[in-house]
Amino acid sequence: MPEQHTQSLHIVILAAGEGTRMRSNLPKILQPLGGRPMLSHLLDTARQLNPAGIHIVIGSQSDAVMAAFTDTQDINWVHQAERLGTGHAVQQALPAIPDDALILVLYGDHPLVSLQDLESLTGTKTELSLLTMLPESPQGYGRILRDSNTSITGIVEQKDASAEQLKIKEVNTGILVASQKLLNQLLNQIDSNNSQKEFYLTDIFSIAHTRGIEIQAVVANDAIDLQGANDRRQLAMLERRYQQQQANQLMDAGVSLADPARVDVRGTVEVGRDVSIDINVILEGKVVLADNVYIGAGVRLKNVEIGCDTRVEDHSVIEAAQIGVNCNIGPFARVRPGTVLADEVKIGNFVEIKKSTVAKGSKASHLSYIGDAVIGANVNIGAGTITCNYDGVNKSKTVIEDGVFIGSDTQLVAPVKIGKNATVGAGSTITRDVAAETLAVSRSKQTNIRGWKRPVKKSD
Ligand code: UD1
Ligand code: CA
Numbered sequence: 267m268p269e270q271h272t273q274s275l276h277i278v279i280l281a282a283g284e285g286t287r288m289r290s291n292l293p294k295i296l297q298p299l300g301g302r303p304m305l306s307h308l309l310d311t312a313r314q315l316n317p318a319g320i321h322i323v324i325g326s327q328s329d330a331v332m333a334a335f336t337d338t339q340d341i342n343w344v345h346q347a348e349r350l351g352t353g354h355a356v357q358q359a360l361p362a363i364p365d366d367a368l369i370l371v372l373y374g375d376h377p378l379v380s381l382q383d384l385e386s387l388t389g390t391k392t393e394l395s396l397l398t399m400l401p402e403s404p405q406g407y408g409r410i411l412r413d414s415n416t417s418i419t420g421i422v423e424q425k426d427a428s429a430e431q432l433k434i435k436e437v438n439t440g441i442l443v444a445s446q447k448l449l450n451q452l453l454n455q456i457d458s459n460n461s462q463k464e465f466y467l468t469d470i471f472s473i474a475h476t477r478g479i480e481i482q483a484v485v486a487n488d489a490i491d492l493q494g495a496n497d498r499r500q501l502a503m504l505e506r507r508y509q510q511q512q513a514n515q516l517m518d519a520g521v522s523l524a525d526p527a528r529v530d531v532r533g534t535v536e537v538g539r540d541v542s543i544d545i546n547v548i549l550e551g552k553v554v555l556a557d558n559v560y561i562g563a564g565v566r567l568k569n570v571e572i573g574c575d576t577r578v579e580d581h582s583v584i585e586a587a588q589i590g591v592n593c594n595i596g597p598f599a600r601v602r603p604g605t606v607l608a609d610e611v612k613i614g615n616f617v618e619i620k621k622s623t624v625a626k627g628s629k630a631s632h633l634s635y636i637g638d639a640v641i642g643a644n645v646n647i648g649a650g651t652i653t654c655n656y657d658g659v660n661k662s663k664t665v666i667e668d669g670v671f672i673g674s675d676t677q678l679v680a681p682v683k684i685g686k687n688a689t690v691g692a693g694s695t696i697t698r699d700v701a702a703e704t705l706a707v708s709r710s711k712q713t714n715i716r717g718w719k720r721p722v723k724k725s726d
Contacts (some may be wrong), residue, residue: 274318275388278359279308280440280441281374284327287497294326295374296334297501300508301532301550303334304495307377307508312617313340314381315388321359322374351464353456356449365447371467373440378491378504378511381399383484387443394448394474395649397441401489407437410483420472422487425461436485437511438468439492448479449469460622497506501679516543521555538574562597573609595700608643625668638680639664648674648692655680667702 274693285294290373294306305322312320323343324331332343344359360588363369370388372379379397387397396418398410408421409431421438426656444452460466474481486492495501512535513526521541523529528545535549538557547561551569555561559572570584573591575720578584584598594612595601601613604621611624614631622639630636630647637655640663641647651672653664662680666672670684673692678684683699684706690696691707700706 273366274364275315275370275433276319276321276363276367276446277312277315277317277370277372278344278356278363279305279320279372279374280352280355281305281331282323282349282355283375284326284349285375285496288501289498293331294495295685296331298496299377299495299501299505303373304377305331305335306502308372308374308379309338309341311379311381311384312372314539315370315384316368319363323355323358330525334409341458351470353453353465357453357465360446360450360453363446363449364447369444369446369493371440371442373494375496376441376492376496376514377495378493379439380487380516383486383491387485387540390482390484391442392480394444394471394479395442395482395484395485396471397439397492397525398436398438398483399489399492400435401437401493402532404432404435404437408436408440409434410436411472412436417475418471418483419475420421421468422458423462423466429696436483439486441468441492442467448474450686453611514611523629533568541639544580554592565596565702612638614651630712636664638662639666641666642668642670642686645670645672648676651678652676653678653680 283294283297288294288297294301296428299307309464317533319342320340321344323344323346324337325346328345334695335341335717342362346358366645382526383397384604385621387395404425408423409427410418410538411420411422413419422690452473455473456465456469458654462491471481490507492502493504495504509530512531513523513529514533517523517526519537520539521537521543524544529543530548533549533551533553535612536554536572538555540557541555541559543561544563546564548566553567556574558575560577562578564581565578566583568585570587570635575591576589576593579596584601587601587605589607590609592610593607596615598615599613600618602620606623608626610627612629613619613630616633617630620637624635624644626643628641628645632649634647634651635653638661639653644664654677655661664680665680665683665685667686669687672688676690679694679697682696684690685702687703688700689705694706694708696706696708
């Protein structure tokens with residue numbers, strides 16, 4: 267029996283394609299899927315196989331690709347100067363791989379290949395194995411040729427296939443496993459005598475067959491996962507597929523989704539029990555939702571941590587913030603980076619809050635701008651309050667201590683401090699500090715004119 271299980275595994279990812287059909291300045295494998303490059307999804311799956319090496323074949327846009335992955339150390343970038351075909355691409359990676367290694371070839375533009383399919387493939391006992399699939403339509407793919415005993419005899423590319431061969435439903439995913447040694451031998455025998463004048467990786471199968479090498483095919487579980495993303499339509503389809511998987515994971519973790527087709531995850535989500543998410547919600551970066559959190563319709567959360575029993579009402583946008591237990595946010599609230607809300611805080615409709623901390627039980631229920639503020643516990647911020655934190659050059663801080671009441675339509679011109687339990691009368695412009703337990707009012711006195719007559723319209 268071949269000793270493939272003890273061999274070290276090296277993964278070669280083909281990614282030198284230009285992705286012409288995307289009509290984009292961004293290289294194909296950097297096109298986003300679930301908010302991050304296609305290639306990073308494939309790398310995540312590849313790494314779960316614990317390979318001894320990952321070799322990525324890149325071409326003309328190699329600088330941009332490498333720049334997007336500077337923080338990864340486990341990649342050997344292989345340059346394919348001329349794009350001469352998939353066989354030629356694999357050949358470029360071989361010198362860096364020991365000849366007793368097992369090689370798994372993956373395609374950069376097939377980002378959703380499942381770990382399960384790859385494990386089945388690397389677990390095969392034959393010297394040469396490939397992953398095939400049965401998509402709804404075989405259009406565009408290489409067709410798998412089998413003899414009357416169902417043994418694989420070769421692969422014919424769509425462009426080289428006869429009318430009879432085009433009818434074959436089983437197609438090549440491009441993903442295969444072989445030893446470095448065998449792959450090297452077989453690739454040395456391929457030529458470019460075909461309609462595309464390319465060195466086809468797929469030609470190794472007919473050569474192997476004539477040499478009497480046994481070939482095993484693993485049929486993929488789900489052809490949709492193995493679809494390539496050659497153009498934006500296919501990429502959009504993969505995106506939906508990916509989002510469906512994310513929604514399933516959320517539901518499996520106990521989240522109730524108003525509609526699994528209307529939630530988009532572009533990062534990682536950690537959830538407690540009985541989290542409930544309404545429609546059209548976008549979760550980006552690292553999102554943590556504790557028990558019983560409710561997220562309303564049309565909410566966007568990016569890098570946010572939310573404590574249990576908190577409700578985020580419709581159309582609120584929260585980014586890079588930490589939110590406590592039993593808070594109430596929105597509807598239509600904007601919580602910007604650097605905001606830390608303690609427990610039982612209320613940030614109501616049309617309130618924007620930035621780089622501020624709010625202690626337990628404080629409320630800003632309507633129409634306010636709070637920036638660079640430190641707000642104590644049980645503070646009430648009236649409607650229309652604005653922290654004037656910017657003088658056109660520098661940002662300044664507003665400090666509001668515990669128990670303060672800020673009347674509606676107040677401007678707090680920072681730097682300014684409002685002491686404990688102080689009260690600010692509605693309509694005030696506060697430019698100086700207010701001491702604790704003090705009332706501050708800064709508005710002109712009201713005049714009432716008894717019997718005053720309204721002007722009457724003049725006749726011409
Ligand atoms: C290839 C297969 C086909 C299979 C299909 C699955 C060949 C000859 N054909 O066809 O049987 O059904 O994939 O999607 O292998 N690449 C390089 N360097 C090159 C050429 C290609 O790195 O010189 C990379 C591309 O970036 C891409 C992958 O190899 O990631 C496949 O190349 P592509 O041209 O898309 O092959 P297909 O015609 O789709
Ligand atoms: Ca392709």
